[in-house]
Amino acid sequence: MPLTPMSDSLLYLRDLTVDFRLPGGMMRAVDRVSFNVAPGEILGIVGESGSGKSQILFSLMGLLAGNGRVSGQALFQGQDLLSLSSTALDRMRGVSLSMIFQDPMTSLNPYMRIGAQLAEGLVVHKGMGRAEAARAAIAMLDRVRIPDAARRARQYPHQFSGGMRQRVMIAMALLVRPALLLADEPTTALDVTIQAQVLDLIAELAREAGTAVILVTHDLGVVARLCDRMIVLYGGRVMEQGPCETVFAAPAHPYASALLAATPRLTDALTPRLGTIPGTPRSGGTMLPGCPFAPRCTVKIAACETEQPPLHPLAPGHDAACHLIGAAP
Ligand SMILES: Nc1ncnc2c1ncn2[C@@H]1O[C@H](COP(=O)(O)OP(=O)(O)OP(=O)(O)O)[C@@H](O)[C@H]1O
Ligand SMILES: [Mg+2]
The missing domain is CATH 3.40.50.300 (P-loop containing nucleotide triphosphate hydrolases)
Structure with missing residues (x-):
């Protein structure tokens, strides 16, 4: 070899x-x-x-x-x-180590608001405060071009189209760098x-x-x-x-x-x-x-x-x- x-x-x-x-x-x-x-x-x-x-x-x-x-x-x-x-x-x-799957629902929790799901990774794994993590989550949703990110962050996965859910999953996978x-x-x-x-x-x-x-x-x-x-x-x-x-x-x-x-x-x-x-x-x-x-x-x-x-x-x-x-x- x-x-x-x-x-x-x-x-x-x-x-x-x-x-x-x-x-x-x-x-x-x-x-x-x-x-x-x-x-x-x-x-x-x-x-x-x-x-x-x-x-x-x-x-x-x-x-x-x-x-x-x-x-x-x-x-x-x-x-x-x-x-x-x-x-x-x-x-x-x-x-x-993050993974992006073909089907975003594999990694999204249907019962949790999108913003909270994103912020959770930062709070749990990076020790960030809740407010700061929520701001970072919205900024990331904005980065992946989710229109009206602050309002969308309060919604649940089923309120997003397939394409938007895929963007959310990308945001979640990369937010923790x-x-x-x-x-x-x-x-x-x-x-x-x-x-x-x-x-x-x-x-x-x-x-x-x-x-x-x-x-x-x-x-x-x-x-x-x-x-x-x-x-x-x-x-x-x-x-x-x-x-x-x-x-x-x-x-x-x-x-x-x-x-x-x-x-x-x-x-x-x-x-x-x-x-x-x-x-x-x-x-x-x-x-x-x-x-x-x-x-x-x-x-x-x-x-x-x-x-x-x-x-x-x-x-x-x-x-x-x-x-x-x-x-x-
Ligand atoms: N649980 C399993 N039991 C037996 N064989 C399996 C199992 N999972 C996958 N395989 C076999 O392993 C081989 C490799 O599968 P793999 O899913 O990695 O292919 P792939 O390159 O990702 O293909 P695709 O482009 O279709 O996704 C295939 O022959 C598949 O049938
Ligand atoms: Mg495959």
Whole structure:
């Protein structure tokens, strides 16, 4: 593994593996994924449905399904998130680690006024006085462009539209200025026309607060526009990772190339979605002995079916897991 903990890394993930127990046996959803997140950095994770994106975030938040088992290491501010007790994780969740879900109602309390919900985090976790916290909550609602924020703060979640609730959740996640924000397809439930605006807002507020973000998305246009680095995941494994500029300009892995080639022009006014590439995405179940992408790869060699390619370093911070890299042309 070329990856080592960097002295400046905020999150150091090493060999994160997620297995699910199923009636027919075990199924590996995430296979020895390693990466670093630097403070304030925005990291995009892309990959087709089922590639393991959500399970990476769930395991970091201690929210894996009951039949799931995680192994590996996730060092965050000196502690391994994977071995923290639920109490310790709870404490961390409110202060230095936040998550934005697809459905805002997952994190909003329907019986509590919006302003009070936002202020609570500041009172409980930051020791702020009630009046000061209430003022900060209103200012944040204003920041996420909720019109008439002072009046809206006295309302309940059901009085907000879906889009407005999503903004409230973003406000709540970022108000405590967490060191790391985990966002899993945070706008898919929203109208397409406002998705880009809301993502831009997340990035803007995170940059302002110095919050690092792991953003899971299907949308390569979003990655190109907002992320510093990206990870391309397939079949639970990292196929390629690197600075967005480099990966977009010269993807090294055949899967990453196919994904980018199949995506409509990044300059299109409409944000491009992941394109379709030939073949069927790997469905959960048997782990192949070789590269998970081999069955769909048009340039594979014999070793691809039998041996797992390790991540080859291409440049500092840019790696790809493909047998063809470094092989004679
Ligand atoms: N509780 C579970 N039991 C068994 N398998 C599961 C469970 N939860 C998820 N999986 C499987 O784990 C794999 C990875 O799932 P994950 O939700 O991380 O995919 P994803 O990349 O987030 O996909 P999407 O883009 O559709 O959200 C999938 O094959 C999925 O079916
Ligand atoms: Mg998902």
